[in-house]
Amino acid sequence: MRRRGDKFPDNGFEAWGGYMQAKIAKLEDQFSTKAEKESKLSNIFNGVSIFVNGFTKPSADELKELMPQHGGVYHTYQRSNDFIIASNLPDTKVKNMSTAKVVRPEWITDSIAAKQLLDYRQYLLYKNSRTQPQLKFNKIKKDHVKCDTQNGGMHEDAILYAKEMNHIINEYTFKETSKELDMCNVPTSNPKLPVVENKSKKSDSVAKTAVDPNFISEFYNNSRLHHISQLGAFLKQHVNDLRENNDFTFPARAVLKKNIQALNNVQQIEANFDSGKIIMHIDMDCFFVSVGIRNRPDLLGKPVAVTHSKGKQGRPKREGVDRYTEFNLYKQKQAHKLGKATGIPVKDIEIKSRVDLIADEDDDEYGSMSEIASCSYEARAKGITNGMFMGAALRLCPNLQAIPYDFDGYKEVAYTLYEYNTIAQYTLDVEAVSCDEMYVDCTELLNDLKVSVQDLATVLRQEIKTKTGCPCSTGFGGNRLQSRLATKRAKPDGQFFLTSELVEDFMFNIHLKDLPGVGRQMAQKLESLGHQTCGSLQTLTLGLLQRHLGNKTGAQLFNQCRGRDSNPLTFHTVRKSVSAEVNYGIRFENNAQCYEFLKQLSVEVHSRMQQLKVLGKCITLRLMVRDEKAPIETAKFMGHGFCNVINKSSSLPNSTNDIEIITKEVISLCKKQKIDPKEMRGVGIQVTRLEPLNAKLTKGGISKFFNKNVTQHTFNSKIISEDENGAIFDINQFKFEDGGEPKLPITPKKENKLLSPIKKSPKFGLLKSSPGKKRGILDINQIKFKDGRESKLLITPIKGNKLLSPIKKSPKFSLLKPSPGKKRGRPPNNAKSSLTTSKNFMDKFLYGQNQVNEQIQYKKENKDQILCNDEKNTNEELSQQGLSGLPWEKVRELLRAWLDSGQSPKFCDTKMIAGYLSKLVLNKDIDKVYILVNYLKRRTDELNNSMWTEVYDYVLEEVQSSMVVVYGKKLWIND
DNA sequence: ATCCTCCCCTAC
DNA sequence: TAAGGTAGGGGAGGAT
Incomplete structure (x- = not known):
């Protein structure tokens, strides 16, 4: 089973990957290959890998020799975890990289001379406190890390750092591996030595088929499609999170504007804004290739392809392969489908396929069936396309350069693209499409900066290029379709603005x-x-x-086809399904093997569900079964060949994420099909009809939060440290702007605010200060505020005394009844039951909606914690306390789940949230109020549903009335 | 009409 | 050798 997220909960990006075993395996491989090849002089650099940048002394070639001799790894091109060895770097490069790992070459030579790994921090090329590594050392337990004598006097922090940087998670394995290598500097393939026992066991476990216990992890670790998919899903969630936790102020815009103005050809604003929105589409150019050749200038300008295959290498012969028959089956099927759809006789249809160029099985040179994940533009010029087989590609371009995958690199670059340091520091109106592609609604940004589309594009593209080392293209248009087509035109490494006048002509030839x-x-x-x-x-x-x-x-x-597209960008996504499938390497001999694999796959699905904190109600099993006409041996090694697909689903009586139930259901579905396990070629499990779960908010979990200490902590401390990112809320950081003309150095947004009239609900009119009005003074001593960020908090003066009067509950507020208006999504079970069930959403969260499932789950996972069941905390008491005892992150999570639930909001829930926020106001936790209220606003806007709008209106009224009571002013709301 | 289920298709 | 995953939209056709 792959474990995810438990080791690095503080780092969302790492949590996503979590392929511990694979990482370790990789590491072991590194060691063993080295050990096989070199006679080593020492193990000083065990676990350390380097990449040499620029001219150094000793030279890169010498370092390349030295590293393996002393247990280290030298990379010809940069991997994410490498220490960078450099004597000097141009300023531009330094600006765009983290200098935390840039070390002078003397670190290597001195360490060798001292016969121990010296503290690398003494050799940092750049000592900048801001970019020093911020390691969470407490994450690694010290007793696990004692690296005994083999590491000499190595500084403990340095050990930790080296390890962390190299993602050596499992210290135990690390030690074992190192020791083995220490014991014998001999090729590990010698079958006499004890180590070899181990090694040979290991090579046995190189997963060949799905029967192997490590197969799933091994396969996923090498699957490009899996990585693409997971990375994409992660980034969508990441954007959700950014928007959820951000206050939507963008101080970096000032720098951006300066950079744009610094362009030579500063144009005045074009008439960009006459007609509605400006959408930007950003797409990295041949992403995998660009990442792969970041540090391979020798490959620039050459036809390059990312693939598992190493090139024109001989492949073992396999008995029974019949490519011709197999490929023809695909073609016939395609022809049949087309004939049915169009009415053209099947015999008249000629199908072109990617297999057309591929050679016979026994042609070593052009026979590879390894797929090309990405190819450079030089390769495309020869007719090579993504997804083509390597054999075919080589035929088109015999000097095609094959480079390996660098999944860590893709992750790193994608993160750079999406993290605060690029686009997200300017706007969060971002829709994540995938790891290398996003849409950005630039309307507000352009309006704010008052710059031209082209200038913005130039600067953003440059910034992405310097920060990621990879080129990208951007397209602009009035909607998502136009921007996308514009990008296509812009590629490679270009930009294009499809203005409204151009659209008609442009579309004609698309x-x-x-x-x-x-x-x-x-x-x-x-x-x-x-x-x-x-x-x-x-x-x-x-x-x-x-x-x-x-x-x-x-x-x-x-x-x-007319260039129209009314689909808005979706900034927030809600998961509708979770699945895992494997259609490679599936070769079972008997039912037992098949069920064992289904069990493993269930574990995979289950762990994904847990990460997403969802329950599901419908389970689907998907099987690929060899077509009777297809050869038993597939054309592609371990491929699925020509298959029929079977989907069978089963609706559960209750939503669940119970591993036992899932496994049982899946195996039972499979049994019913009565399929010969020998014929299976692919297996998948999908869970749909999801609903949110917050397992931590079960009864036992909640009572913890009613612990006195916590309450005190939340309400009385002036400096609290409960921000999950470790940020400290510190009143001393708070700044408030008083009086006169608003200077607005902090909130660029405010400028817009003042420029654009308020359109929305007339209520909002009251909240806005007119440009000339004075701002009130807020007692800063009473406000908690986040460290390190400037304030976006603005409080408008009260408008008359009217607002102090008690808030009337709006009579139209009708959350208990389903609105006859438009429906969104699928109502849970059926609409009636969801309305009549006694428990509302919040209650379900608080007291456990699926009590059976959850409690089983809970017991399983929290055996030790379950002891804390202070039964005095009855449901009733909790009800009275509402949410106020919860850490605010929990409430935020709960709020999110509520908005995502797809259910109609209930008034009691609304009241609970409003009550919580009011308490925050009384507690002068304005920062959190601000984030939650704005989040609620954005999400309810997106839901575009009158019931949810009412929820927002109600909550806002409550909040504002509390604001008036406490501060005599209202909270300023982004619109 | 409006749903649910079982597909197929598309995108990265 | 080779790593052909995954989520979402929507159509067909039957059930309500």
Whole structure:
């Protein structure tokens, strides 16, 4: 089982990966290969890897020799965990990298001379307190790390640092491995030595088929598609989190504006803003390749492909492979599908396929069936495309350079692209598409900066390039479709603004295949109708398209081919399903093996569900089974070959995330199919109809928070440290602006505010201060505020005494009844039952909605904690206390789950949230109030549902009334 | 009409 | 050798 997230809970990015075992395996590999090849002089650099940047003394070549001799690893191109060895670096480079790991080469030579690893910090090329490593040393237990005598007098922190940087998580394994290598400086392949026992066991465990216990982890660790998918999902969540935890002030905009103004050709603002929005689409150019050659200038300008295959290398022969038959089956199926869709006789259809260029099985040179994940533009010029087989690609371009995957590198670059240090420091109106692609609604940003689209693009692209080392392209347009097509035009390494005047001409020549949503099937269908371009398709009527393609798809295409797209960017995503599947390496001999694998896959799904904190109600098993006409041996090694797909699902009586239930259900579904396990070629498990769970807010968990200490801590301390990022809330940091014209150095947003009239609810009019009005004074001694950030808190003066009067409960407030208006999503179970059940959403969270499931779960996971059941805390008491005893992160989490629940809001929940926020106000925790209220506002805006809007209005009224009581002023709200 | 289920398709 | 995952949208057709 892969374990995720438990080791590095403080670092979201690491938590995502968590492939501990694989990492360790990789590490062991590094050691063993070295040990096999070199006769080592020492183990000084065990666990240390370096990358040499620029001219050094000793030279890169000499270091390359030295490192393995002393137990270290030398990388020809940079990996994320490397120490960077450099004697000097140009300033521009330094600006754009973390200098925490840049070390002078003397570190290496001195360490060797001293026969021990010296503290690298004495050799840092740049000593900048701001960029010093911020290690959470307490995360690693000291007693695990004592690296005994083998490391000589190595500074303990240095050991820790080296280890952390190299992601050596399992100290035990690390030690064992090192010791083994220490014991014998001999090739580990010698079968006589004890170590070899170990080694040979290990090589046995190189997972070949799904029967191997390590197969899932091994496979996922090498699967590009898995990485792409997980990274994408992670980044979407990341954007959710950013928006949730951010106050939406963007101090970095000032710098951005300066940088833009520093461009030579400062233009005045174009008429960008005449018609609605400006959407930007950012896409890294051939992402995997760009990351892979960041430190391989020798490959720049050459045809390069990222692939598992090493090139024209001989492959072992496999009996029974019949590529011709297998490929033909695919083609026939495709032809059949097309014939059915278009009415063209199947025999008249000729299918082109990516297998066309691939050679016979026994052709060593052009026969590789390794897929190309990404290829450079030079390779594309030769006709190579992503997804093509290596054999075919080599035929098109015999000097194609194959480079390996660098999944850590992709992760690192993606993170750079999405973290505060690039786009997110300027705006959070970001929709994450994938690890290398995003949409940004630039309307507000451009308005604020008053710069041209082109200048903004130039500076942003440059910034991304310097920070990631990879080129990207950006496209701009009035909607997401236009911006996307613009990017396509801009590539590679360019930018393009598709202005509204250009759209019509531009669209005319766009190939239908280039429209998002038009894939192979649709493109072929449309081609069979006689259309290949948007211009051509524009001649068809809406009705005709809908008849051929269905209502939605038809309408979508009708609009798309005219450049129209009314789909807004989605800044917040809610998960609807969780799944795991493996369609590679599946070769079972008997049912037992099959069920064992299903069990492992269930564990995988379960752990993903836990991470996402969801329960699910519907479980689907997906099987790929060899088609009877297909050869038993597949064309691709361990591939699935030509298969039939079986989907079977089962609805559970209750939502669950119980591993036992999932496993049982999946195996039972599988048994029912009565499929010969020998014929299985792929297995997948999917869980749908999700609902949120917060296991920590079960009864036992909650009573902890009613502990007196916690309460005191929350309410009385002036300096508290409960921010999950470790930030300290410190009143001394608080600044408040008083009187006169607002200077607004802190909140660029405010400028907009003052420029643009308020459109929304008329209530808001009262909250706004008009530009000339004086601001009130707030007693800063009573405000808690986050460390290190400037204030965005603004309090408007009270408008008359009216606002002090008690708040009337709006009579239209009708949350207990389902609105007859539009429905969103699937109501849980059925609408009636959800309304009549006694428990509301918050209660479910607080007291355990799926009490059975959860408590079982809870007991399993918290055997030690369950002792704290102070039964005096009855539900009733908790009800009275509401949320006020909870840490605010919990409330935020709860609020999020509530908004994501897909249910109709209930008044009691609304009241609870409002009550909590009011208490925060009384507690003068304005910072948190501000974040929560704005989060609520953004989310309810997005939900665009009158019931939720009422929730917001109600909560805001409550908050503002408390504000008036406490401060005599209202909280300033972003609009 | 409006749903649910079982697909297929698309995107990265 | 090779690592063909995963989430979401939507259509077809049957159930309500």
